Amino acid sequence: MSQILTPPKQSPKVGFVSLGCPKALTDSELILTQLSAEGYQTSKTFQGADLVIVNTCGFIDDAVKESLDTIGEALAENGRVIVTGCLGAKSGTDGGNLVRQMHPSVLAVTGPHATQEVMDAVHLNLPKPHDPFIDLVPNTFGVAGIKLTPRHYAYLKISEGCNHRCTFCIIPSMRGDLVSRPIGDVLNEARALFEGGVKELLVISQDTSAYGVDVRYRTGFWDGKPVKTRMLELVQALGDIAEVHGAWVRLHYVYPYPSVDDIIPLMAEGKILPYLDVPFQHASPKILKAMKRPASAENTLERIAKWREICPEIVIRSTFITGFPGETEEDFDQLIQFLEDAKLDRVGAFAYSPVDGAQANEIPGLPPEEVREDRRRWLMQVQEDISADKLAARIDSIIEVLVDEVDEEGTIARSQADAPEIDGLVHIQNGGEADLRVGQFVDVAEQAALVAQAHLCPERQLADATEVVDERGGQQQEWKEHLPVL
Numbered sequence: 029m030s031q032i033l034t035p036p037k038q039s040p041k042v043g044f045v046s047l048g049c050p051k052a053l054t055d056s057e058l059i060l061t062q063l064s065a066e067g068y069q070t071s072k073t074f075q076g077a078d079l080v081i082v083n084t085c086g087f088i089d090d091a092v093k094e095s096l097d098t099i100g101e102a103l104a105e106n107g108r109v110i111v112t113g114c115l116g117a118k119s120g121t122d123g124g125n126l127v128r129q130m131h132p133s134v135l136a137v138t139g140p141h142a143t144q145e146v147m148d149a150v151h152l153n154l155p156k157p158h159d160p161f162i163d164l165v166p167n168t169f170g171v172a173g174i175k176l177t178p179r180h181y182a183y184l185k186i187s188e189g190c191n192h193r194c195t196f197c198i199i200p201s202m203r204g205d206l207v208s209r210p211i212g213d214v215l216n217e218a219r220a221l222f223e224g225g226v227k228e229l230l231v232i233s234q235d236t237s238a239y240g241v242d243v244r245y246r247t248g249f250w251d252g253k254p255v256k257t258r259m260l261e262l263v264q265a266l267g268d269i270a271e272v273h274g275a276w277v278r279l280h281y282v283y284p285y286p287s288v289d290d291i292i293p294l295m296a297e298g299k300i301l302p303y304l305d306v307p308f309q310h311a312s313p314k315i316l317k318a319m320k321r322p323a324s325a326e327n328t329l330e331r332i333a334k335w336r337e338i339c340p341e342i343v344i345r346s347t348f349i350t351g352f353p354g355e356t357e358e359d360f361d362q363l364i365q366f367l368e369d370a371k372l373d374r375v376g377a378f379a380y381s382p383v384d385g386a387q388a389n390e391i392p393g394l395p396p397e398e399v400r401e402d403r404r405r406w407l408m409q410v411q412e413d414i415s416a417d418k419l420a421a422r423i424d425s426i427i428e429v430l431v432d433e434v435d436e437e438g439t440i441a442r443s444q445a446d447a448p449e450i451d452g453l454v455h456i457q458n459g460g461e462a463d464l465r466v467g468q469f470v471d472v473a474e475q476a477a478l479v480a481q482a483h484l485c486p487e488r489q490l491a492d493a494t495e496v497v498d499e500r501g502g503q504q505q506e507w508k509e510h511l512p513v514l
Contacts, residue, residue, distance in 0.1 A: 048085030351400025
């Protein structure tokens with residue numbers, strides 16, 4: 029008896045584009061994990077996909093334009109598009125949804141941090157192949173799911189939303205008020221990532237210092253032990269887990285509350301990296317008041333000096349806004365003087381962007397666009413000189429680096445002072461001879477340094493290391509092309 033064999037039906041394919049900040053990236057990772065768990069294929073491209081998901085950004089005008097352009101491109105090449113992310117929560121001129129207004133043919137629109145809403149839209153337009161079994165999803169870190177970063181580092185989002193109402197920011201209108209993740213869930217995810225070979229964990233949120241405020245620092249449980257839902261206890265626990273695996277923990281978006289002082293000793297002890305990403309935004313008391321920035325702006329220089337006294341190796345990076353409404357030449361001079369006195373290691377600056385919905389747009393005295401941009405350029409030039417001096421002081425020193433990339437062109441790594449994408453790079457000239465691998469820690473001798481300006485983002489600081497001095501023990505994790513999507 030003959031039997032007709034029919035080829036198995038190909039799983040439906042979803043194209044995926046992720047735009048925006050690390051918080052949006054972690055939203056994408058959640059969606060991709062669920063798609064893979066339910067049997068969908070994912071793709072880097074629009075062509076050949078049954079539908080496309082675009083995770084958007086809506087923070088500043090340039091990001092809005094990029095997101096709208098990407099949606100338009102996806103519609104033109106594929107025609108079946110689901111939109112999610114911050115831009116999806118943004119209103120248009122008529123009070124309706126901006127995305128719907130500009131691209132009425134999209135299949136569905138959701139806001140940020142909306143995995144289930146996105147999946148509901150996918151199910152409606154592309155029925156799921158099977159029920160999910162998360163542990164069976166390939167290329168994941170167990171409970172941590174799929175990651176869009178290389179396998180040797182990962183972002184760990186500890187909360188969603190923000191309770192502040194800084195007048196230049198529209199994030200709360202898109203992401204809502206602060207919602208802290210249960211500390212047990214956060215620590216379980218961190219452990220799964222370290223056990224999966226991650227060598228650097230980057231803690232992110234809209235306001236890391238505020239972790240647990242919304243639940244009044246409620247005591248949770250992890251590994252059978254009580255742990256407070258608070259930044260200090262979180263950082264202590266992450267440092268303990270990382271120490272077991274010989275890995276790094278790096279903090280981002282740490283607002284300058286007094287509680288920040290409590291974590292500096294942990295940096296000095298080597299529990300977490302001596303790296304503090306603290307958004308000061310300005311130095312003029314008048315402008316800071318107009319911004320409605322949280323935390324006190326007084327004695328900032330004294331606090332920085334105290335941090336350096338406790339932890340001499342600390343690297344401080346910050347962001348600033350130039351040309352804020354009402355900013356005078358005197359206010360800007362205060363900002364420049366602050367930079368010269370503070371001697372921060374890394375600085376990023378943005379010219380004020382009058383994004384629709386920002387309260388600051390109602391403040392009189394907006395400097396002309398060319399003045400805003402000139403002040404940004406001047407600030408970055410001043411900081412470039414400061415950063416160059418700090419880098420020059422490191423020449424001939426021995427630094428520990430984490431290898432990010434190894435190819436025929438050379439070996440690229442980062443020091444403890446360098447967060448992925450936003451800070452510096454270390455080029456190891458004899459990396460090939462040393463047979464280095466991605467995810468490996470190694471000590472190098474620093475021989476030269478330079479600073480190169482980047483457009484609208486923090487300066488790129490690069491150091492050349494001509495000699496590998498020593499390799500650090502522990503697991504050596506090779507990076508693999510582990511995801512079908514960007």
